[in-house]
Amino acid sequence: MNTLYLYTIVGVGLFTLGLYALLIHSDLLRKILAINIMGSGVFLILVALAARTQGAVPDPVPHAMVITGIVVAVSATALALALVIRVRTKVGHANLPEQSLE
């Protein structure tokens, strides 16, 4: 068992954890946190798979993709946070309406 596969499984775990939190929370700021953690999970899988070959230099292409991904993630987060502030000034709170998942 290679430790790289350990990291890919942790990546899958983070992705699912983030997805669950995204679905369950009604607070918008927490949903943004959840999306960021989902993204981190995806990045972790990509970089861990890039280093699969023992001893060799890891593949630089996924690394470049992940750096691009991190910058896109911070752009999306900044826009989403500005939207949350906007929602808060318009509606008075930054939550989705209370609802039962039924």
Next chain:
Amino acid sequence: MEAMTSLPLMTLMQLLFDTLLGFALLWLGWRALASPDLFQAIVLFIAFGLLMAIVWVRLDAPDVALAEAAIGAGLTGALLLTTLARLEAKNRSKSALEKKHKVWLMTENVKLKTASFLWLMVILMLLVSGLVYAVLTLQEQTFELQMLVSKNLESSGVSNPVTAVLLNFRGYDTLLEMSVLLLALLGVWSFGGIPKPHESLPGPVLNMLSRLLIPLLIIVAGYFLWVGSDAPGGAFQGGSVLGAAGVLLLLVGWRLCIRFVGLPLRIILVFGLGVFVSAAVVLIFLGRQFMEYPPSVAGALILLIEAAATLSIGITLAALFLVGRPEFRRHK
């Protein structure tokens, strides 16, 4: 790695460290999402980002580690905290102490029937097992892409393969990435001016610290830019460090002189993208493909593009921190 097999203790230690790091990552991620206090959640998220940076180093991806520490943990954390401050939310949820398991499962604010909760769990479990199966049964790594990069590295003008991919082989991605960053800022600005700039005077510690740190951050940004051609670093790492310096300046109450907020600021914001696109277009007129850098000048071209990009990325990230368009016309 062959040398490691003769040192089983070393391998065991590494395995232990990796396992510990993996579990710490999951634990922090979960606590960041489940903790009832939003401020605490964001601080945990920043810690999560820093731990992520250590993981990138463990996975031999120092370029990604630098980007994660500066952007993923640093700037995202700063953005989240400033948003929280602006929301002025009563962020401690009432039910925090009611039922511990509800907090742990993050369901304290959700009316959820047990049956539908179980269904959700089943679906997520199926997703996890499907994803784990897909990841573990992937075919052996193909070397084609990696070979292609190392074969053509010499003609790319830089010797750091990640920078070569970012600025030369897959320059198109980076061009679009910078457009996304600019579009995000345009989106934020389209909501109008800065909401309620309730400012407080910075304490003496922050004041002194920023005086020490800002020149240092600017030097570090320049170093990352320069070293990026043959070692971990580059435009995005340098740009985000410059952005951090900008955030620090904004925190101590510094504002751009109103004369420069209009056109000059906008020119700097699009400068990186402009240089990138014009380099690519000029090369078409010289009989090359779009973004095909001639190997003799590729190194210089990449450095030029990266220098412009570093400046623009830094200023854009600092402007995003303001969460709103700075006013540039004097009120009558």
